[in-house]
Amino acid sequence: MAQDIRDLFKADKELQKQEGMPEGHEARFLEKLNANSSLNPPKPKFNWMAVAASLLVLLALSFGGYTFLNPEAVEVTPQPKVAETETAPVVKTKTLGDLSPDLKKVEDYYLASIHTELSQVELTSENKELIDGYIQRLEELSNEYKKLSVELTESGPSELTVNALIDNLKLRLNLLYRLRDQLKELKSEPVAGEDVQQSI
Helix, strand or coil, rough: CCCHHHHHHHHHHHHHHHCCCCCCHHHHHHHHHHHHHHHCCCCCCHHHHHHHHHHHHHHHHCCCHHHCCCCCCCCCCCCCCCCCCCCCCCCCCCCCCHHHHHHHHHHHHHHHHHHHHHHHHCCCCCCCCHHHHHHHHHHHHHHHHHHHHHHHHCCCCCCHHHHHHHHHHHHHHHHHHHHHHHHHHHHHHHCHHHHHHHHC
């Protein structure tokens, strides 16, 4: 039963030589191919999604260019000319918030309270001198706070420095409370002319 594979290949080659394509087959095939291709030319595909995406990109770019290049959309304020001076390099100073989350909460509380009190101060011609005195003292305390922050950065945290920073914040807030109380007293005091009119 075993057959040599070489013999099988030889027999197959002889069969292939005997069987061939009928004459004129290639010509008939090309004729049919040409007839079908001339009747149905390929239709170009129109992709609506590509057109929509292109339009969207074009609109976005034109809007961005308009807002960026429109001189009316951006108001440019002239910068005041500052005399050129040598500036010291800026050193990032540490604050209470850099030491621990609890100290950050304390610092944030006092700073938020200070800003809130300052925002509620109403400046009038009657209280301008009083407010200016308090503002000057607050600026002195703020400068002292910056010096303490520099000391904290350079020397590292110490109990004395941390307490001094907290006391500085407390003092500033207490000053603002005192200012608020004095402003209330000023409002409640009758003006000399009103006093005379009330007695008549």
